[in-house]
Amino acid sequence: MACRITELVLDCTDPQRLADFWCEILGYVELGREGLDIEIGPPGRGSGGPQPTLILSHSTDPRRGKLPLHLDVNPTDRDQDAELHRLLAAGASTADVGQSGGESWHVLADPEGNEFCLLRRRVEPVPDDTTA
CATH class of the missing domain: 3.10.180.10 (2,3-Dihydroxybiphenyl 1,2-Dioxygenase, domain 1)
Incomplete structure (x- = not known):
């Protein structure tokens, strides 16, 4: 048995701004919200589909340096x-x-x-x- 990537989480200071950007870039739609976090993904598919969703997770801790x-x-x-x-x-x-x-x-x-x-x-x- 193997795993597969279903979600990618990106910490950010403005989840709505990044949700709008990545929805435009990828043709995604908003799938849901939990607190300030926003999940976006392919329209009509939801979580667990063939493409991973993106979770824009609110964070007040700014990133430092290049992401790995x-x-x-x-x-x-x-x-x-x-x-x-x-x-x-x-x-x-x-x-x-x-x-x-x-x-x-x-x-x-x-x-x-x-x-x-x-x-x-x-x-x-x-x-x-x-x-x-």
């Missing part, structure tokens, strides 16, 4: 350049973590400075089985 874990995202319906423009327009910013400039990915940060990478390869979206 980051998210990678791939475009699903456009090329990398067009997706980069969409992410920047949604509130992402470019981030410098020491890359050389020759990488095939872009290092970005969400509105609270959490780094993530936009990879080059276009992937298929997860099939929408909510209409079946």
